Amino acid sequence: MANYHPADELLMQFAAGQLTNALGIQTACHLESCKPCQHKARLYEQLGGDLIDISTPVEVDANAKSRLLDNLHRQLKPGTKVDDGSDEVASLYREQLANANQRLPKPLQRFVPDYYDNLPWAGFSKSIQSYDLPFSDDRYTARFYKIAAGKELPQHTHKGNEFTLVLSGSFSDLSGDYHPGDFVLANTSTHHQPKAHNKEDCICFAVTDAPLKMTGFFGRMLNPFLK
Amino acid sequence: MTQSNRSNAQYLNQLVLQIAQHDERAYLDLFESCASRLKAYAIKCGSNPSDAEDLLQECMLTVWNKAPQFNPKAASAMTWMYTIIRNRRIDLLRKEKPHLIQSFDLWPDGEVEQTHSDQFASSQLDDDVESDLNANLVRILIESLPEEQRQIVYKVYFEGKSHSEIALDLGIPLGTIKSRLRLAMKKLDNLAKEQMTWLIIILLTNF
Numbered sequence: 001m002a003n004y005h006p007a008d009e010l011l012m013q014f015a016a017g018q019l020t021n022a023l024g025i026q027t028a029c030h031l032e033s034c035k036p037c038q039h040k041a042r043l044y045e046q047l048g049g050d051l052i053d054i055s056t057p058v059e060v061d062a063n064a065k066s067r068l069l070d071n072l073h074r075q076l077k078p079g080t081k082v083d084d085g086s087d088e089v090a091s092l093y094r095e096q097l098a099n100a101n102q103r104l105p106k107p108l109q110r111f112v113p114d115y116y117d118n119l120p121w122a123g124f125s126k127s128i129q130s131y132d133l134p135f136s137d138d139r140y141t142a143r144f145y146k147i148a149a150g151k152e153l154p155q156h157t158h159k160g161n162e163f164t165l166v167l168s169g170s171f172s173d174l175s176g177d178y179h180p181g182d183f184v185l186a187n188t189s190t191h192h193q194p195k196a197h198n199k200e201d202c203i204c205f206a207v208t209d210a211p212l213k214m215t216g217f218f219g220r221m222l223n224p225f226l227k
Numbered sequence: 228m229t230q231s232n233r234s235n236a237q238y239l240n241q242l243v244l245q246i247a248q249h250d251e252r253a254y255l256d257l258f259e260s261c262a263s264r265l266k267a268y269a270i271k272c273g274s275n276p277s278d279a280e281d282l283l284q285e286c287m288l289t290v291w292n293k294a295p296q297f298n299p300k301a302a303s304a305m306t307w308m309y310t311i312i313r314n315r316r317i318d319l320l321r322k323e324k325p326h327l328i329q330s331f332d333l334w335p336d337g338e339v340e341q342t343h344s345d346q347f348a349s350s351q352l353d354d355d356v357e358s359d360l361n362a363n364l365v366r367i368l369i370e371s372l373p374e375e376q377r378q379i380v381y382k383v384y385f386e387g388k389s390h391s392e393i394a395l396d397l398g399i400p401l402g403t404i405k406s407r408l409r410l411a412m413k414k415l416d417n418l419a420k421e422q423m424t425w426l427i428i429i430l431l432t433n434f
Contacts, residue, residue, distance in 0.1 A: 008412045009383075009390065009405070014333070017313040018387035021328045028333045042302070043416075048313060049306035050369055051384055057263030058270050061280050065258055068287050072254075093331050106335040135328055 002034050002181035006163075011037060015044030021135040022142035022207045026165050028107040029205065030183045105167070108205075111135055116146070116168060116203045127151035133205075145204045147171055147196035155193040160209040162186045169202035171195060239304035247294040258287060261305075265312055271385040272316060282319055286312040310334075376411040379404060 006014075006027055013019050014027045031037050061067075093110060100109035111134055112119070123129035126148055133142040147153060149169070163185055170179045173192040178184055186192060196202035239260060245253035265286055269279035289311050297307055314330035321327040369377060382388045382396065390408070394401040 008416075009408060012380075012383055012408075012412065013387075016384040016387070017317050017330070017333075018383065019333075024328060024333050028335070032335075040416075045310055045313075046302065046306045047369070047380070048384060049303060049309035051381070052264050052268050052309055052312075053305050054369065055264045055267040055271070058267040058279075060262045060266050060283065064262065064280060064283065065255065068258065068284055069251075069255075071284065071288060072251075072291060093329070107332055110332065137327075 002030065002037075002179075002183065004176070004178065004182040004184050005034065005037055006030055006183050007185070008040065011040050012044045012047075015041045015048060020139055021137040022133070022140035023163065025107050025111075025135060025142070026163060026183075026205055026207050029105040029167075030165055030181065032105050032107065033181045108133075116144070116201075119144070121146055128153055140207050140209050142205070142207050145206050147194065147202045147204070149196055149201050150198040152193055152195040155191060157191050158186050158188055158208070160187070162209075163207040165205040167203045167205050169200045170197045171202045171204070172197070236303050236305065240299040243290070243294050243297045243304045243307070244299065246291060247297060254287075254291065257290070257304075261308060262287070265308065268309075268312055268385070269316065271381075273386065274316075278319070282312065282316055285315045285319070289315060372411055372414070376407045379408050380411055383408070 010019070010023070010027060014024065014031075019027060031041060096110040101112070101115045102109070103115055104112055119131045121129035121131055128148070128151070129146045131144040131146075133144065136142045144167070147169075163183065164178075166178045166180050166182045166184075168180055170177060171194045172178065173194045175192070239257065242253045242257040242260070246257065262283060266279050266283050269282045270276070274282060286308070290308060293311065297304070301307075302310075314334065317330040317333075321329060369380070372380070378397070379393055382393045388396065390404045391401055393399075394404045397404070
């Protein structure tokens, strides 16, 4: 059970269907294993329903109803579904899911070809490696980070926000211990030096809106190599 | 007011349950009751009138397909339709852009009804809490929010604005936006807890 959760604002934006790619997927991954946040997201969906309920009605096209019935009747055969436009993507999705690694969080399965051990990790150092996720958007970059067991990152701060979801293993910094499912936000005021626990590598799913800024001496030296 | 809202919510639930039995009459009644407000949602989210009509059509067809999975104990019909139109809107926006995520990436188990049956089945109390008992209460809450808080909630839901964008829009400092939104959400959260209390009282007095 996670001890660190997305802010309510984020859950509300998620329930509103308004998060961009990277933050949306990350929030969905946290929700998959977090019941308290599922409950909150549900409440915000209810709020969405109520917002529709109290909306001022907008006049619907005169032929909308007959168009709907035509659509329905044209396609209505016993035992078949009506094509509502969602089938094409859904079947693509099913195909991708059939080949996916089931140990990954479901929202990631379609995008990540293999389990963490077998991914083509990249990086100049064995202590920290990264894997770029294919759904970065124009505001946020999404990637996995792997901190090797027992290793500590150079002290750094952030130019913008960095949302981190722990996927496997655990790490700690001055503010706490983070385990799978934990969702942590670091920003410009966070100076931290995450260290993976000794037992195993720590895999994190990080979403950043600006690159890291290394602050220690070694950090500054390393900085040009980090994306 | 409260009573009529509640019975309206029950009426909509009933219609969806009948649609699950392929009742076209109920389907048309649901259309009559909701189409103009579903279209209003699309327009508020920034659709032009013709896209809003398309979204309405797709949403209603999905309602037909998914009605058998509707569970009024999991969510009121309005909440359920909200999740459908929200997801269809996401997918329509991204239709020509395969690099963008689809609604099934965010809700891999389907919308609210699926989530419920899979993950909440063990907790009967949750089932009841989420029924339309509180549909009214949330609505009353929204209506009772001060205009300044309500405006921000609207911008999050319909315009997808980030807090800093809302701050620019309204010419208000970012910190103020955040604290107003937090106040609004705190009220919502308290409300949810209150309902839980009420529910327990109702359950105790009924049995």
